[in-house]
Structures are given as structure tokens and as C-alpha cells.
Amino acid sequence: MFYLVTLLLCAFSATKGQVISGCPLYGCSPGGTFSLDSVITSADVEVAWTAQLENSTTAANVQLGCVSNENNIVCPTSKGYVSLDPKTGKELWRRDILVKPSLPIMDVNGDIIGSDGRSLVMIDGDGTTQPVIKLNVPVDSIYSLNLLDIGAFLIVSKNGEVIAYLINGVPLASLILTGEVDGHDGIFHPMAQPVISGNRAYILTEFKPKAQNVSKKFASRLIAIDVNKSVTDRIAVVWFMELQDQSSLLHQPQSNANSHPPLSPNALKLVHNHTNLLLKFHPKITPRKRYKLFVENNINKVKTGYFFISNLSSHYSDNKLGSGNNQSWLPSLLVQNHIVYLSLSATQITGDTNDDSSTSKMIAIKDLHNQGTVLFSENKPLSYLASVRNQFKQGHKRTHIDSILIWSIGKFNGNILEGVDFMTGQVMAKTNLSASFGEDINITSQLMVTFVKTKYCFNFGIESKANGAQTFYFASMEYDPKLNTTQILSKINSPGNREIVGQIISATTTNNKEYMLARTVDGGIFALKINNDT
Incomplete structure (x- = not known):
């Protein structure tokens, strides 16, 4: 053991x-960082394969x-x-x-x-x-x-x-x-x-x-x-x-x-202590097998960047999804360096359904072991949370992050990508995403993030209604904290024009090819092959 x-x-x-x-x-980690060691950092990307895991009527x-x-x-x-095989999309097993x-x-x-x-x-x-x-x-x-x-x-x-x-x-x-x-x-x-x-x-x-x-x-x-x-x-x-x-x-x-x-x-x-267990197991899994499951290390001394992205269109209750704005908003949590970050609406804070659902807060709470203390509480659009952890693949040069920011994308202020200080909540950077993409967009997936060389890199799904047509894309962008600039790296049509949802994942195969994989709302999945120059 x-x-x-x-x-x-x-x-x-x-x-x-x-x-x-x-x-x-x-x-991607117990703290809910949604941080990857590899994301798309160039425009040299192509769809490698698509697969349908189950039909849209039964997808869960x-x-x-x-x-x-x-x-x-x-x-x-x-x-x-x-x-699935990340290289080909071939089904390896199904249980x-x-x-x-x-x-x-x-x-x-x-x-x-x-x-x-x-x-x-x-x-x-x-x-x-x-x-x-x-x-x-x-x-x-x-x-x-x-x-x-x-x-x-x-x-x-x-x-x-x-x-x-x-x-x-x-x-x-x-x-x-x-x-x-x-x-x-x-x-x-x-x-x-x-x-x-x-x-x-x-x-x-x-x-x-x-x-x-x-x-x-x-x-x-x-x-x-x-x-x-x-x-x-x-x-x-x-x-x-x-x-x-x-x-x-x-x-x-x-x-x-x-x-x-x-x-x-x-x-x-x-209600239950160690002598009164809620569950009884039969049969037990034999302990002789060494399960190599992992948890995140303590990185108190490492500077870390934080990001927030609003749940703009992928609202769901139980197993229901939709790119519209009619379904309930979900709160989210993230913990890093003994600080808990929460994003939730006024209704979710007070329990009063008469509160304006457009009023929401981002709260940072420092854990002092026996109690919590609020670092900041700001009125912010309801957001999915993500952060950069200082972890990189073996063989990559480790990078220390100089800019410690929390990011959010606002539902009620025009899709503004906003970076705030992780201790004070002070706004440090701001950019209009719709202006950057040249069209009004909604975010449909979780934000995935990493830090490459000197820049933050993001991947996420978007919905566009330009010219009255609903179109879904896989998007990647970067932010340079030294120059305070953002750049769109790629915007790729989702195969079959299907909405991208959930966490986007990465995989690096034995031939060192990197892939990004995204699920779609109808039970499908597709992979993008990356040709990064990093």
C-alpha cells in the first residue's frame, strides 16, 4: 500500500x-483546474477523425x-x-x-x-x-x-x-x-x-x-x-x-x-462515522493490483495564473443541454494554493428565486485551516472556472508564470474576456471576444488552458449566429501578459456543425503527435491533430 x-x-x-x-x-486535476500540458498553440491544425459514440436520442x-x-x-x-484510440478514433473497447x-x-x-x-x-x-x-x-x-x-x-x-x-x-x-x-x-x-x-x-x-x-x-x-x-x-x-x-x-x-x-x-x-459505513462492498477488488491513480501536488511556492469563462450557452440541468439561454445556470468551483474560487448567481447565493439571475458573483476564499476568509467578492458574470497549474510534460522546460490573473468571460457585458488579480480581484486585462472574432459569439464548452513559453493559451467551443446562421467552431487563442494583447490562433468548423460541450482533452501518442479531442452535444466526438511549433 x-x-x-x-x-x-x-x-x-x-x-x-x-x-x-x-x-x-x-x-484534469482534483482542484478542478481544467489545465492541460498541451493545447493548440498554432494555426496548423486539421481534423484527424470523427466518431459517433451513441445516437443523439440516448446520449448521456x-x-x-x-x-x-x-x-x-x-x-x-x-x-x-x-x-478510443486517440490517433485513429478506433473503438478499443465498450462496456x-x-x-x-x-x-x-x-x-x-x-x-x-x-x-x-x-x-x-x-x-x-x-x-x-x-x-x-x-x-x-x-x-x-x-x-x-x-x-x-x-x-x-x-x-x-x-x-x-x-x-x-x-x-x-x-x-x-x-x-x-x-x-x-x-x-x-x-x-x-x-x-x-x-x-x-x-x-x-x-x-x-x-x-x-x-x-x-x-x-x-x-x-x-x-x-x-x-x-x-x-x-x-x-x-x-x-x-x-x-x-x-x-x-x-x-x-x-x-x-x-x-x-x-x-x-x-x-x-x-x-450521520455516519468510521464504524457505521454507508456502503458494503461485495466482492472487494483485490488490493494486489497497483492502481496508478494520481493527485495534484502542493504548489504553494509556484506562481499560478487563473482563468474564468462564462457558461454562456452550454446550460444544462441533469442531462439536458442547449445552446439557448433558457436552461438553468450552474455554479462552479476551483481550488488552488489553498484558495477556493466560486462563481454563482444571486439566486444560488441567497436561495431566493426572486433575485435577479443576471447578478452573479465571483468569490475567492482563503482556507486558513480551521476557517475561511474572503479575499474578494466581485459582481461578475456566472463563469466556468479554470487555472494554469505549473505542470508540463516530461522533457519540456518548466515555465514560471509571472502574470497571476483570473479570467472571466461575461454573459451580460458583451463577451468581455477579463483578467483580474488572483488575490485582490482587480481588473488587470480586458478584451472583447466578439470584436476579436469579428462576430457575436457564445461559449459552448469548458475553457481549457495552459501556459506556453510566455503566453497563456486557451481552447474552447463557440457558437456563432452571423448572418442568421447557427455555426459551431473549435477555437484557440492566446494572451500575452507582457504586451497585454490577445490573438486568435485558429477557428475550425465543428465537423457536422455540431455543438462542442464539456471538457476538451488532449492526448500525445507514441509518435509524439498531439491531439485535441472534443465531445459534441449529439453523442459524437472528434479529434484535431496539432502541429505545434513549441
């Missing part, structure tokens, strides 16, 4: 020189995208997972054993662990499937799996269950986010994909009382939870913050987790 944990800790470690080329889990979870390493791509389908699963986590060999909330499955890179683990108490509507430093992964349900497992399939701990607010018992329901720093998870929640006739509106809450491989207190709420008044409170654990004494209105109840 020591060897296993050592492998877990070194994959994203720049000091070890071993970095997965690609995007091995949701957000396409808004998540896929995961990848150097030689493997795995995407969720409505029935399980499918693996229809789950129902609308979330994104899995992948190791350097292409092995994955995935779940749909009812079962856990481990599939080797060659398609060999280990015995499926049936969860004794299934959970519905889970977010994508995420990784902890201790060699474990976390499953978080939208209904309030938080469950940790060792990567050999042994259950570690569980927690249900029940509590009492203003005299009302209820559950704190996670609102967005949780993010992890080390062994601490940050979960953005909304409180839903058990009683059906409660008219009171409840503010959202950010909860910090620690998970440890200890004899006691394996999972515990450390602190939480009410986002409406931005007050941070230290969680006071119960003396007896099984008795559930009354708590103060601002406390959370621990």
Missing part, C-alpha cells in the same frame, strides 16, 4: 517529472466530456464507458455495465475506476473488467469521482451523501450532510462538482428542509471536509461559510456521533 500511495502522490508532481499527458479526471453526460492519457481516451455513455455514469478517473496505464452511484467498476486499459462492486445502499445523481492524497477517491451525491473509498475498493468513511438551519431540519445538497486540495474537499451546497411547506429561502453554504486514514474521525466537517453574509464558522463535532444530540442552527450533523 505504501508503494501504491507513493505512486498516487507523484503523478502530478512537477518535482517527480511524471505528469499524465491529457486529462485523467473531471477538471456528454456535457462532462471525456478523460485521457497519452494512449487512451475513455468517455461515458448512457450505458457505461467506451475507449455497457452502468447507467449514465459520471466521468471516471484514469491512471497512466489507461485503467479507470468509474461509478453511476449504484455500482463501482474497474476496467483495465486493455478492456479487462474487474468484478463489479454493487453498492449496498445506492446513491443517485453523483458528481464525477475525485482523488485524495491518501490514496482514496470521493463520491459526492447531489442528495447530500459524501462517501470515501480506498482505491483498492475498501470503504473508508461516509457522511450525510444533514443539519438544522433556523429551526428547520434538512439536508445540504451539493450544487456543483466538488474540488479537492490534498485530503480536504470543498463542497458548495444549498439547504433543503425536510418539511414541504417551508417558504423561507436559505443561503448557500461552502463546506470544507477532511478525509483521513485514521482510526477515528476519518471524515469530518472542519469549517463552513454562509455565502450570503460570508461568515465562516468552525464546525464543532459531536461527542457521540450515534446519539445525534440537538445542534446549534449553524451546525452540521455527522
